[in-house]
Amino acid sequence: MPHFQFAFLTEKDLPELHSTFVEAFADYLVPIQLDYAQFQAKLKREGVTPSFCVAAYEGKQMAGFILTGLGEWEGKPTAYNAGTGVKPQFRGNRLTEQLYGFLFPKLLESGVEQCLLEVIQENAPALKAYKAIGFQTSRALDCFRAMKTELLLQVKAPENVTIGVTQNPDWKNYHHFWDMEPTWQNSTEALKQSPDAKAVLEARDQEAELLGYLVLFLKSGAVAQFAVDKKERGRGIGTALLREAVNLAEAPALMFINVDTTASGFIYYLERRHFKRMLGQYEMKMPLA
Missing domain, CATH: 3.40.630.30 (Gcn5-related N-acetyltransferase (GNAT))
Structure with a gap:
């Protein structure tokens, strides 16, 4: 198993984050291809805060990430997962669980009370990972x-x-x-x-x-x-x-x-x-x- 290191991101990491996003979602159930301007617009719309985004690295290469949006949901301070991505060659290492494990202490210290995300119903590996972390389905969407x-x-x-x-x-x-x-x-x-x-x-x-x-x-x-x-x-x-x-x-x-x-x-x-x-x-x- 590769040895991963984890880090929170800054604005200067956004170009590498974008290229990792593109690679991670190229073979997704619904392929997502955003240019850099579209990616930045997504981050802004969804309230993504780079200092709360976490990435996994193998050596100097970014292997995976969680984009974290901050805001209020149902009256509670909330961390929204605007995207979890892992490059194909690094899948199967339970990186989603490890990324959240690194993120949770910072969220708790910051007063965040809940985490929120959406996942495609047919994405069985992601569903399994999120349930293992502790997420529960709140509603179905079409x-x-x-x-x-x-x-x-x-x-x-x-x-x-x-x-x-x-x-x-x-x-x-x-x-x-x-x-x-x-x-x-x-x-x-x-x-x-x-x-x-x-x-x-x-x-x-x-x-x-x-x-x-x-x-x-x-x-x-x-x-x-x-x-x-x-x-x-x-x-x-x-x-x-x-x-x-x-x-x-x-x-x-x-x-x-x-x-x-x-x-x-x-x-x-x-x-x-x-x-x-x-x-x-x-x-x-x-x-x-």
């Missing part, structure tokens, strides 16, 4: 995708409703419309932190009352948040918001990443518009305190 040309959005436009991009998102009121809590990377805090180009669409009536909204990442076509006032559903407001998202998105498809599977009405709506499930994930938590 991811959906549809080509823009295949979406069924040809319904009558809602009367007396205006759809437009806002420059002043009404973040404090959007949550009143939710059927489910967004996951960490789709949380309101993450969206505010993200440097990626996005559009916040709002539906308002003649009195300028908010009826619904949608947050779209323009380049990827990912819809991060989407909800309509429960009293106003069935009028075509959500579909009107999606139609405008199709017009604005640069990508050929729209995606919904990490939809809580208990939101059955929301999922039924997506399926009726022709969104197809791509994969499932588990959100997992572990208390520290």
